Amino acid sequence: MHLKLNDESSPSAVARTTASTSGRSSWDGNDGSGSGSGSGSRPDSLLTSSTASLQPQEPEEYTRRSGPGLLLFPGTAQRNPHNTTGKTIAKANDDNGTINQTAPVRSIRSFRRPPLWQPPSKDPRHVGPGLEEQDERPDETARDRRGACLAKVQAFIIEFLQGSSIHGFIYLAKLGLNFIERMLWFAFICVALFSIISLSKRTWHRFQTSPMVISMDRNKLVWNTSFPSLTVCPHKRIDELKVEEYILTHPEQFESEEDQEDFRDFIVKLASLTYDNLETLPLNKSFGIPSSKYLDLLYELKWPFEPEISSGAAVKMFIYETQTEFGICHSVNSLVARYNSFDYWRSGDWSLMDHGDRVTVHPLDGEIYAQIINLSTAYDVYFHGAGDVPSISKQRYTFPESDYTTVELIALEIYTNEEARAFNTKQRSCRFNYEAEDMLTVPIYSFGLCLSECRLFFALRVCGCVPHFYRNRCGYNHIFGHRVRNGRKLPVCGLEGIGCLVKIKREIISLKSDKYKINCNCLANCDDSNFFVQSYRSRVWFLGANLQWGIIDYPKMQLRRDVLFSFADVLVYIGGLVGFFLGCSALSFTEIVYYFTARFVRRMFFN
Template identity: 85%
Template sequence: MQLKINDSSPTAARTTSPSRRTSWDGNDSLLTSSTASLEPPPQDKRRSGPGLLIFPGTAQRHQHQHNPNGSKTIAKANDEDVAINQLGRCGRTTTRSIRSFRRPPLWQAPPKDQEEPEPEPKPEEALDRRNRRERRRVVCLAKVQAFIIEFLQGSSIHGFIYLAKLGLNFVERMLWFAFICVALFSIISLSKRTWHRFQTSPMVISMDRNKLVWNTSFPSLTVCPHKRIDELKVEEYILAHPEQFESEEDQEDFRDFIVKLASLTYDNLETLPLNKSYGIPSNKYLDLLYELKWPFEPEISSGAAVKMFIYETQTEFGICHSVNSLVARYNSFDYWRSGDWSILDHGDRVTVHPLDGEIYAQIINLSTAYDVYFHGAGDVPSISKQRYTFPESDYTTVELIALEIYTNEEARAFNTKQRSCRFNYEAEEMMTVPIYSFGLCLSECRMFFALRVCGCIPHFYRNRLRNGRKLPVCGLEGIECLVKIKREIISLKSDRYKINCNCLANCDDSNFFVQSYRSRVWFLGANLQWGIIDYPKMQLRRDVLFSFADVLVYIGGLVGFFLGCSALSFTEIVYYFTARFVRRMFCR
């Protein structure tokens, strides 16, 4: 192989001396041009034609031997340097290095600051873009219109086909559209009335006369003795606090004060002396009353199969005792003082049956005059109900009649607004007890009304709520404020204040009415006997009259009557406007 470099350009002729010519013959390579010949010629003297060929990127070139004639030879040639062997003075060989021509770098993006700004779109391009958007919008509207026409023509709902049927004029289509609107309005209005009925009154109270089937609850009662303070304990208290009683008059006033405080209720608020507090803070009234109370310990006996218990309880009439009650223990002083909020076990409810005959219960050893309130086992005495007062020397027999109402188990699936009643475990809104009772709800309503008007509550209420809040107890000034609104508190009706208790009746409730009572003098003290002679011949039951299934049937009948469609027609609507709509709009 023979490679020759021939440069016949005038530039090469001027830059090359006559004695130095470039010729490569055979295996010897002679370089006759000087290093100046590697410099590029001037711009004005360049011309086309064959020139010096340089191959950048060659990894390794031929290594040439030293020419004995003294000419230059190339020893190595790389992309970096080219080593040239040249005879120097005294016949020594010297090596020179020249910079070889490198491969030009690949293209790189110019810096951001040197980027040319994008040319603004021409008016023709903007117009063409708007035209394309307009065409897409027209095509989309056409697809939607075709889809709606397809749905109307294929729907199973009566009347829809005439809105898109061919051959009908505009008046006919509007007439059918008006008919469909009237049908839809009728369906919506009647369905709203049906749903309102389901939400407000789905229950019915029916009468059951099969008296041999059910059991009747035995009447419960609450006994409030007139004597509540022990005089000996009062004397001990006066001796233990001589700094509070400087004179005999102060001691007599304190005796009168503590007796009236123990019997304080909304009816006799004005009888309490309000001139002196004797150093007793209002939040200690209840503690002092239980410290000085008279030991009232009656005994109870009954002819019922289930044993009855008597519990001490705190009521709006003071310290009382309840028999056969399921809620009395939640108002006991020990339960309040322990800070307990748990549900207590009261045992089985005492019931009687007509086949049991006459059954009486008796309280003996009362030892004082007393007031009696008859109520159901799941309730407490209310100040607005009738009370009976009996002396301490009479043996009294009370005969009662019962009227009970029970709620069907199916009604438990409904909410309280639909039932218009509450079970005892539905106590979410109660703040002082963990169970619900109509009487307890009314008591809390009176308590919060007194707190709102006077800023405090009477001492016979529990002043610590379930959320941990502690309410202030009324002192002498607070009781003076309660005297002004006592009639409104008792009746829970007011023209000056807004009172909304939102108390619902008990779902399982028992009401007892005194049929007759008789008293005779008894030398062994006050005794009370009560029971049921005439068993109730009817019972009220709260049953479900209008369930959710009835709502579906009623509304389905309306839709079928006015539009002639069924549940599958609504499924068809859902299918058309989901899967089929996506398919028509976005799939070819």
């Protein structure tokens, strides 16, 4: 556009310019022409040629598209429905210079509103010169979508940090902070989180390993005391008449008198065999008896030991025959002895039996004694609790067959509170008798039975067999609350296996070894009784061996296993740590869950 104006500031030039007005403009952008006479034109819609020449030039297509975007103030140009060309011809005569200008009709006081976003034009003229741009359009669209998604995620995280009630998070997204300040606050938050996690792990470890405390209760008039249980193992276990009858019925196994004498010695020592005297058993000849029949033969040839029992307690006591690590014995006031009876093993039974309640006494009952009469032989005695069995590692007492013996004991009991039943065995460090999930030979738990089973599997691992005084069938377990047995039968040690047991008998007794790894994982009974012999006295008795035992001095103290650190204490302790280091509460964690679930979905997919 070339516009030549000479002496613009002179009045004559202004007059000439005003007099030479010859065009009329239209709002719709249509072409139109006018002469200097201006016939048929309206004065309020005329623009001078100099004014029209000052308007910016725009392409016709753009003018036609962007016309509705114009905003007009009062006093601006009006629409002219008669002008349909959208063009204005302006003529100006200044020093013989004439300018013909085509431009859109716009007011000096008009401005353009920013255009709204529109999808890219599909006009082929707007596509690049090559076909590669058309091929790259899907990739560019995917990148745009990923970029938009990342932008939404970033905006969501900033919104969460700025609105979170956790102390310190707001400074990670607060405006006006530089990079160093943000990193400093980030470091403070990391230190706080590390402190919370490390201290919380210690708290949780304490809750898992030692949440219980053992306290002393001295109110002796409140509780009852268990009456001492005992196991009597007679020294005489083989009936000579039955042995002679066995020899007569099996002449093929005994070729000479020497064989018969060796058999008598062999069967007597086999009946009394325990870990202490393994080396005393003759290992030169088995007399054609397989090792799996050892226990059957011992019960076939056993001596009839039938003692009688009487007591001054209100509850009647029973005596049960049981198989122990010391051979065939009899237990009094025991809740687990019947599970080791030969009849129970031979029947293949795994069910729980109704053994009744344990016998208890009270200080107001006075002196309570129980008595076993008609023993007729020397015997060994093991004192233990009602829920336990004798162990080879505990002390035993031996009394002759001609004495009347009186034993006085003192008791120390530990009782577990009912609240502790909600904790697992690792937390309590004890087991109740019904928690026998890990037992493989009996359906009930006791500390003594667990030790016996540990010795059994240690012998099986080292020597490949188990002694005959154990149950040679295992596989008891729990599946969905039902008892199932797989019928696995364990090999019984013969003469060669017993020779192997002789070499490791010290490790078996102590369950400690430098060569073998032994891990019994046996926990104490939650309700346990320990008895200690305070005094005993014996005198010669012409009616045979009798045993009397009881409690003279009732315990003045009882141990109680109570809950010291419950799950509520864990929540309070960890909550205090979180509140101290980050200043947040349970609602703050609820806020986090809400933000990253419902609000996140709403922001990403529905906003």
